[in-house]
Amino acid sequence: MNNPITILLVDDHEIVRQGVRGFFDSHDEFEVVGEAENGADAVKLTEELIPDVVLMDLIMGATDGVEATRQVKNISPRTQIVVLTSYHEDEHIFPALQAGALSYILKDVKMEELAEAVRKAARGEPSLHSRVAARVIQELHGSKRDDERLYTELTSREMEILKLIASGYNNHQLAEHLVISEHTVKGHVSNILSKLHVVDRTQAAVYAWKKGVVRRDP
DSSP states (O other), X not given: OOOOEEEEEEOSOHHHHXXXXXXXXXXXXXXXXXXXXXXXXXXHHHHHXXXXXXXXXXXXXXXXXXXXXXXXXXXXXXXXXXXXXXXXXXXXXXXXXXXXXXXXXXXXXXXXXXXXXXXXXXXXXXOBOXXXXXXXXXXXXXXXXXXXXXXXXXXXXXXXXXXXXHTTOOHHHHHHHHTSOHHHHHHHHHHHHHHHTOSSHHHHHHXXXXXXXXXXXX
């Protein structure tokens, strides 16, 4: 008999973890080796357990699922991440996939479909919910990724903030410079990352320099 597929469950709702664990525990081909209620704990447990597959929620305290995915893949490249979430908006899908998630499944999935996604992940094969797959295909076809289109999607305020981010401003400095609250700054930055489909402000800055949004003095 082959070794069971080892799974780490990551979700901030205990009832979700219990339900998923109960299903997998009833199948000999799977072994749930640990549970975490936030991304920080998921990273620690990954380092300890090196699971085959991590079932990763996205919206959690103490390190969210996207950052946890990035850290898990750095610690254990062989571990595959299957995102299991209720969110199917672009601002969740693309950062998660860019951070290293192999699969993206929504919580309305049937248990047997989830099991198949885990089996495939253990083989290095991706699974995408149909709504997520449609967005990824649209993205690959360039319906939304065209660079000129990206510029038009940024408001004048967002473009101003992008230039300042590329110039090295942090959120506190942005708030002081623009005379707005840091909370408002965070909202603008989140929108910019979503519209540019990048994971963090560093990637946004690189994009801005690459595309000439800001230029070095000659």
